[in-house]
Amino acid sequence: xxxxxxxxxxxxxxxxxxxxxxxxxxxxxxxxxxxxxxxxxxxxxxxxxxxxxxxxxxxxxxxxxxxxxxxxxxxxxxxxxxxxxxxxxxxxxxxxxxxxxxxxxxxxxxxxxxxxxxxxxxxxxxxxxxxxxxxxxxxxxxxxxxxxxxxxxxxxxxxxxxxxxxxxxxxxxxxxxxxxxxxxxxxxxxxxxxxxxxxxxxxxxxxxxxxxxxxxxxxxxxxxxxxxxxxxxxxxxxxxxxxxxxxxxxxxxxxxxxxxxxxxxxxxxxxxxxxxxxxxxxxxxxxxxxxxxxxxxxxxxxxxxxxxxxx
Amino acid sequence: xxxxxxxxxxxxxxxxxxxxxxxxxxxxxxxxxxxxxxxxxxxxxxxxxxxxxxxxxxxxxxxxxxxxxxxxxxxxxxxxxxxxxxxxxxxxxxxxxxxxxxxxxxxxxxxxxxxxxxxxxxxxxxxxxxxxxxxxxxxxxxxxxxxxxxxxxxxxxxxxxxxxxxxxxxxxxxxxxxxxxxxxxxxxxxxxxxxxxxxxxxxxxxxxxxxxxxxxxxxxxxxxxxxxxxxxxxxxxxxxxxxxxxxxxxxxxxxxxxxxxxxxxxxxxxxxx
Numbered sequence: 001x002x003x004x005x006x007x008x009x010x011x012x013x014x015x016x017x018x019x020x021x022x023x024x025x026x027x028x029x030x031x032x033x034x035x036x037x038x039x040x041x042x043x044x045x046x047x048x049x050x051x052x053x054x055x056x057x058x059x060x061x062x063x064x065x066x067x068x069x070x071x072x073x074x075x076x077x078x079x080x081x082x083x084x085x086x087x088x089x090x091x092x093x094x095x096x097x098x099x100x101x102x103x104x105x106x107x108x109x110x111x112x113x114x115x116x117x118x119x120x121x122x123x124x125x126x127x128x129x130x131x132x133x134x135x136x137x138x139x140x141x142x143x144x145x146x147x148x149x150x151x152x153x154x155x156x157x158x159x160x161x162x163x164x165x166x167x168x169x170x171x172x173x174x175x176x177x178x179x180x181x182x183x184x185x186x187x188x189x190x191x192x193x194x195x196x197x198x199x200x201x202x203x204x205x206x207x208x209x210x211x212x213x214x215x216x217x218x219x220x221x222x223x224x225x226x227x228x229x230x231x232x233x234x235x236x237x238x239x240x241x242x243x244x245x246x247x248x249x250x251x252x253x254x255x256x257x258x259x260x261x262x263x264x265x266x267x268x269x270x271x272x273x274x275x276x277x278x279x280x281x282x283x284x285x286x287x288x289x290x291x292x293x294x295x296x297x298x299x300x301x302x303x304x305x306x307x308x309x310x311x
Numbered sequence: 312x313x314x315x316x317x318x319x320x321x322x323x324x325x326x327x328x329x330x331x332x333x334x335x336x337x338x339x340x341x342x343x344x345x346x347x348x349x350x351x352x353x354x355x356x357x358x359x360x361x362x363x364x365x366x367x368x369x370x371x372x373x374x375x376x377x378x379x380x381x382x383x384x385x386x387x388x389x390x391x392x393x394x395x396x397x398x399x400x401x402x403x404x405x406x407x408x409x410x411x412x413x414x415x416x417x418x419x420x421x422x423x424x425x426x427x428x429x430x431x432x433x434x435x436x437x438x439x440x441x442x443x444x445x446x447x448x449x450x451x452x453x454x455x456x457x458x459x460x461x462x463x464x465x466x467x468x469x470x471x472x473x474x475x476x477x478x479x480x481x482x483x484x485x486x487x488x489x490x491x492x493x494x495x496x497x498x499x500x501x502x503x504x505x506x507x508x509x510x511x512x513x514x515x516x517x518x519x520x521x522x523x524x525x526x527x528x529x530x531x532x533x534x535x536x537x538x539x540x541x542x543x544x545x546x547x548x549x550x551x552x553x554x555x556x557x558x559x560x561x562x563x564x565x566x567x568x569x570x571x572x573x574x575x576x577x578x579x580x581x582x583x584x
């Protein structure tokens with residue numbers, strides 16, 4: 001299958017700083033691809049390079065079969081970008097904002113009004129479509145920016161920190177919309193984020209970027225599995241049982257690679273072998289510790305990411 | 312050129328301007344002061360305190376003698392008060408008119424370029440299919456068209472005020488003369504371009520509307536020089552001089568646009584956001 005995005009040794013420097021340092025990756029049609037990294041890791045610069053807004057200093061890049069550096073205008077007709085800042089004209093209404101971008105992207109004139117109305121409905125903005133955007137909440141602005149990125153029905157969508165600064169409800173709504181665009185409409189989505197739970201929930205594959213270099217690439221499960229077959233374990237023992245339980249657990253895990261932490265009456269242990277769980281429960285009950293809950297969980301993308309960064 | 316997209320940006324910028332008091336107020340207040348209030352006060356003074364006292368007449372004669380002979384010839388056959396009125400409202404006030412296209416173009420361009428950065432709306436525009444040339448054309452038209460419109464309206468207003476206040480003395484419509492027509496149709500569009508070109512260059516380097524507007528205000532210097540030059544009797548806005556002035560402005564515009572095109576590059580713009 002021909003990749004939608006293909007880069008090979010992509011490099012971009014700003015003076016002495018190497019913002020993107022030899023990035024090589026492929027993204028396929030219909031995929032939700034996550035680009036993870038700290039602030040300043042080079043995620044936004046990569047989006048700019050992939051859209052022909054910046055030119056690379058070295059390496060090659062093809063997006064939708066086009067060279068962004070020389071065919072940028074043509075390419076940008078087929079991509080949509082949600083910038084980290086919603087980048088909306090706050091003195092204009094939502095409808096006016098969408099109308100301008102419909103014109104800029106060359107949406108057929110006969111379709112503009114209908115398409116705007118559809119997007120306003122889909123993104124639950126129809127009731128306040130004619131109010132100035134300056135009075136919108138952050139979540140509404142983000143939804144409007146997402147609607148704007150979709151006004152020309154792009155084949156490839158770039159989302160730069162799509163839920164940054166949103167409350168959990170607004171984030172959840174944006175997640176639903178992204179999944180809908182990918183699963184129902186078959187769009188390819190390239191998400192830059194440092195929200196690991198978000199990446200785990202939405203992405204088919206992720207790349208972890210550090211100082212402009214990709215240091216890991218795979219599905220969230222594959223990456224998490226690199227942590228080994230060990231699990232995280234939460235044991236709720238009651239406030240009075242904590243001290244005793246910690247003594248018992250020290251005896252059980254002595255000499256192994258587990259790490260424990262405690263939050264009131266819940267003890268958390270990372271890096272536990274599955275086979276050890278019955279033994280742990282038995283030793284605790286034998287010692288008279290009341291065990292109210294035992295919750296094992298597989299390593300997450302977050303565990304992998306933190307391990308990768310030595311945390 | 313994608314004219315549909317260019318029109319969309321011009322329309323957007325005009326909508327945004329019309330909803331910004333910071334941009335709208337100077338566009339209304341400055342023409343009202345220079346082209347309505349000043350000539351009205353001047354006309355009232357000449358009408359209600361005519362040059363009858365001998366010392367006033369002597370002062371005016373001295374002033375007139377400093378003027379170039381070709382200008383003095385314009386007043387042949389006129390009463391002293393009529394000469395004074397024409398000198399003030401037709402010649403000495405003419406450079407003030409140029410402040411309007413310069414100022415309007417500078418304010419709008421500052422809002423359109425640096426203001427767009429400040430409001431963080433430029434980035435989304437840079438991700439659209441517009442080429443740099445289309446974007447620059449759209450942005451320049453967004454400032455140039457309103458500057459011309461405001462200049463034209465200001466000229467009409469000034470013409471009405473000048474003729475109204477001059478009627479008791481002149482008894483006829485004496486304004487505009489050929490110099491003013493050249494000024495409005497040839498120099499004012501060039502002056503708009505001057506304000507615009509300078510602000511585009513400045514806006515590429517600054518981040519806020521205020522910075523761009525303040526630095527762009529340097530283009531008023533030639534207008535101040537004209538005011539002083541005329542008052543000192545060194546120059547006067549004859550038809551030929553005014554036409555030459557326009558030509559110089561257009562030439563400077565061409566240089567500014569040449570530099571502007573080089574500064575207005577996507578990569579440069581996005582890294583300075």
